[in-house]
Amino acid sequence: MGFGDNTAPPSRALCMPSLFSSKTQRSPLLLAWLTALWLGTLCNWPLWKALLALPETGSPRGLLFMLAFAGIITGVLASILSLAAWRRVIKPVAALLLISAAAGAHFMGTYGVVIDDTMIVNVLQTDARETRDLLSLRMLVTLVLLAGLPAVYLWRTSLASLGFGRQLLRNLVGVLLGLALAVALLMACFADMASTMRNHKSLRYLINPLNSYYALGQVAFKKSSKPRGPPQIVAADAVLAARPDGRKPPLLLLVVGETARAMNFSLNGYARATNPELAKLDVLSFRDVTSCGTSTAASLPCMFSHLGREQYGNSKEVHQENLLDALQRAGLAVLWLDNQSGCKGICERVPNAMAHIAASGAPTLPEALCNGPECLDGALLHGLDQRLEALPAERRAKGVVLVLHQMGSHGPAYYKRSPADLKPFQPECKTNVLQQCDPQQLVNAYDNSIVYADHVLAQAIAWLQQKTSGFDPTLLYLSDHGESLGENNLYLHGMPYAFAPREQTHIPMVLWLPGTGSAIDRGCMRAKLEQPLSHDHLFHSVLGLLGVQASIYKADRDFFAGCKQGQ
Incomplete structure (x- = not known):
């Protein structure tokens, strides 16, 4: 070249x-x-x-x-x-x-x-x-x-x-x-x-x-490996005990909270006024309650089971009926009302409805409560009278159990869980990337969701107070699990239970009883506020509260035991 x-x-x-x-x-x-x-x-x-x-x-x-x-x-x-x-x-x-x-x-x-x-x-x-x-x-x-x-x-x-x-x-x-x-x-x-x-x-x-x-x-x-066919029958012998003369049928409003942690309830000593309305209603707040799991998918089926957390977690045979099946078999009217992603199979065999679909005969849901299928928890109470009336009359005469499954404090978008007029703690975090939030603003957004949950529960109690002429009403609220808000660099929930932090397992539980006419002795229940309790007690306590007799019932897991009037 x-x-x-x-x-x-x-x-x-x-x-x-x-x-x-x-x-x-x-x-x-x-x-x-x-x-x-x-x-x-x-x-x-x-x-x-x-x-x-x-x-x-x-x-x-x-x-x-x-x-x-x-x-x-x-x-x-x-x-x-x-x-x-x-x-x-x-x-x-x-x-x-x-x-x-x-x-x-x-x-x-x-x-x-x-x-x-x-x-x-x-x-x-x-x-x-x-x-x-x-x-x-x-x-x-x-x-x-x-x-x-x-x-x-x-x-x-x-x-x-x-x-x-x-x-x-x-x-x-x-x-x-x-x-x-x-x-x-x-x-x-x-x-x-x-x-x-x-x-x-x-x-x-x-x-x-x-x-x-x-x-x-x-x-x-x-x-x-889950068995095919219908679930194993639980409480096949469930029947209602004879009601004392003059005693009205029970009406239990069982409210399942979402992602609420006990330590952020002012009823339990939290410094902020996150329960301003419930504090005026003389409710009973149990301070040492533990969840079945750290997520809805784990806790919800477990808390409605008769097995208890340890047996439920180790059991290979969990294709069984639950508390709602037992209550319905005993003759009570049961309704599951959901404002979340479903009941995880619990309500398949009982009447159930979604909160964003208005009850028949009820007014249209206001835009302030619902934006399409996404609703604030106040929607659970909308048209509740019509939903109650739609239940079979012969069952209503024996007693009613209404389960309200809240959206609660579901994260990471905590700011969406409360309306604009119920946000006392400002400024609040308005992003779902929680690590980018100022820690105090994150807590503000979460606490605002607790304030709104307090408001919804107070409204639910007001509705129950209107039913005292025909029913013996009770409200029982407890969350499915807790939440981490940045402690130890953890957010949300779902940690394996064996090493989950207490923030994810320590849950609030609140009981309201009417001032007069209740089958439950308030003073007796007040003495149990510091007693360690858990989701394991729910199945047996509800049976005991409503007078459902079944061989599967365990009195040592009934936190109402010994507190019924006349016992």
Whole structure:
């Protein structure tokens, strides 16, 4: 080539294959390992954040352990993805893992939650209203960075076709190498791994996205092993005891709160006036009550079961009837009224309705209460007279149980749970990205939701007071679980019960009895305000309160026991 030749030699950079070139054909196995590396490192940032907060990792040895941990996760993921390292399979499988890992990283990192089978059930049962409250710009950014960018590279990469035999051999080698890497690193740091996992069990639920798919598998297994057909009958012998002469039929308004924590009730000593209306009504507030679970999906079925938390959690046979079935079998009129994402199967065999659908004959729901299917809890009381009258007359004559399932203080959009005229604590947090809120503004928004719950309960009591001529009314309110508001960098709820903070399990329980004519002795109940109670007591206490006799009834779980007039 002479000096006058204008043809330049090809650039060495252009001759070398580029890892990021969309024109260069890649092995599906390489794509599988690159995806595993991305998932095992960047998509597990909530795990690394949790590990860095531990005193055990504040040394060079701790940092080496974290690197080994990342290598173990990467090796396991690479081994799994190697099984899918086929030309037409790897891209959709990798994309699915990236999206699920990005979503998991967002929720674990933003709210401090962990992902187990209970959390998966919550996700599967979440309605559109709750889903909207979880969407945010931060979530979009996380999805774009952790899933969108690598997904673009995935789909732009051309994959080589090696033939079935060669690709199978390579994939098997990839599986073995991934397992070998994971096992070698685990053996190298086994002592540190065993100690860390033993002392901080919640870390296992942060291994992303393996935690999500393991939990999903648990849910699928439980569902597949659930007996087919109708549920097992509970309290088959339930009957109403004879009512004393002159005693009116009972009317129980059982209000199931949502995400309310006892420590934010001024009735329980909280410094702020979050219960201004109930405080004037001489209600009884039980101060040491514990929930069955830390989420609606776990607590609601458990609290209406006769089994109790420990037996319910360990029982493989939970396809059983519940409290509402027993009450209906005894002859009482039962109605479940819902302002949330459903009753989790509890109300399937009793009359039930949604709060945003007005009762027959009742006025149209005002816009101040409902915006389409999204309603404030005041909608539960709208048309309650018409709903009561629609129940069978022969059952009403024996007694009525109305269950109101509130939206309560459901987060993260706490500011949506109270109307503009009932927000005494200002300024309040008005975003669902709770970590971006000033801590006091976050508490303000939450406390405003408690003030509104107080207002709704006071209105419910006023309605009951109008029914004293025909019924013996009682209101019992208790929440399904509590809530974390940033304590220990935890938000929302749903932590595994074994290490859930008290904020998520310590719940309020409030009882209202009429001033005169009640079958329950108020003074006797007042003496029990400090007694440790739990959701385990609900089934048996309601049977006892309403005079339902059944062999399944346990007097030691009836917190009304010994307090009935004439006992």
